[in-house]
Amino acid sequence: VECETHHSKSILQQILNKENGSETKWHQQHGSPHCSTRSRGCPCLDRKRVVLRTPEATCRRASEVLLKTSTFIRNLPSFYQMPWEDQFVLIQQNWVPLFVLGMAQEGVDFDLKEIPATSLLKKILLNQSSTAMRELGSSSAGASLAEVEKMRNLLWKFWDLDISAKEYAYLKGIILFNSAPEGIPAPCTNRIQTLQNEAQKALMEFISTMFHGNLGRFALILQLITSLRDIDADAIEELFFRPVLGEATVNALLIETLCIRPVWR
Template sequence: HDKCHSPQITHHSCSGYRDRPAHTILYNILSGSESRYLNGKLNRDATAHNCHCEQRRTVCLKDPKATGQVASAVLVHTVCFVRGLPSFSQLPSGDQSSLLRHCWVSLFVLGLAQKKIVFEVTEVANASILRKILLGPGLTGNEADLPTLAEVHNLRACLHKLWNLDLGPVEYAYLKGALVFNPAVQGLSALCFIEGLQRKGLGALQEVLHRLHPEDAARFTHVLLAASTIQTVSHGLVAQLFFKPVIGNTNMFHLLTEMLSVQ
């Protein structure tokens, strides 16, 4: 029996895996080929309605307190979902950390879509002054960048794509499960086990989609394409837009790690 497919993860070596190409649909999508295409398309669609200068305007939440509370609830639900996956808890702590770092934004966006969260933004009048006040010293240029209108348009486009599919709770749950276990993440020690989990997750997602929508043969592809657009939403946008007003300069990933370890 091929040890790559064994649930035993005490020994995490897998000869040959790193040298062979991955053929799963989701692997290729999340590796970036589809995401780059869709990201370019979304940007072209957005700039068709707004000039470049307008797209580069910096924005913040119109009601950061109320929206921040809703976003925090979605984040807690996201971490609880990941922590509740039996297969996830079997992984080495380093792999858990790596997978969480890679998938939390995607799962958070899915949570926003599932809860039908609508948020409003307003233009930042003087970005340079506000940056100094809110973000404080010691941050790199990338970390200090405030969200732009273009990034918000992209996030909203992702949400609308998911809303148009009208996914139910079961579909969201299986999609989230498939997104968690991504063998494309660098440095995984239980790589073969995670590859098997993703394959099983995709199979289960395809099965449930067929059961719920037997008349829609293309639904599985449409769901995966919608999931791939989520990869165009940056960690920085989500952290700065939704959580900076709530947690200040607290490191977002450290917070997530602490939440994951709470029993």
């Protein structure tokens, strides 16, 4: 598919061309997320909001992952052979697990800092900000720590398995060709199911060969990619892309970058 639109690409390139900054690792300060606050049953985790400690460096790496994800999709003829409406639905429903899987493959860890709730309350009480009340209940005031911890725990599980590049490629195919997307007609659903089955079979054969027929790894990896679908899209956008995209959405950016749109005749 030939694309004449360069606007979305330029957004990504502007992000990627920003100067690199140093990035402090979250686990250096707090240890493995396997020992996180959530595992100790802290009920306040759901109420806490966080932002990146080094947004310039981390957002740049996240943008690189997004660009590599779009490149992977672009190189799949089987994807572009589908009607554009079906391509749209697949991207809309699957970009979050694809992105998180890309973060795992690229080894992107990050440091966080909590947004003090008292700072917004003070603004309200002291009438220092007319928008403070809206900010207090707005998702733009950082991402949910609970959702971010959920993502980080999954990243560490992928890293613990030391997944190879080939395994990641097969996993991306399994995720992209989601066998049960809403809004896709039956004939295309059957085609998508076939493509997903082919990716699963290739992954199973690879693991069986590399790990001497032990398919426990195969089952564990499939369980992990199922868990990827529980990651909240709003948390991903707020944490990694709101500082650079503003009100634009990642879904819309990918749709434009991949040129998924009707062909007017």
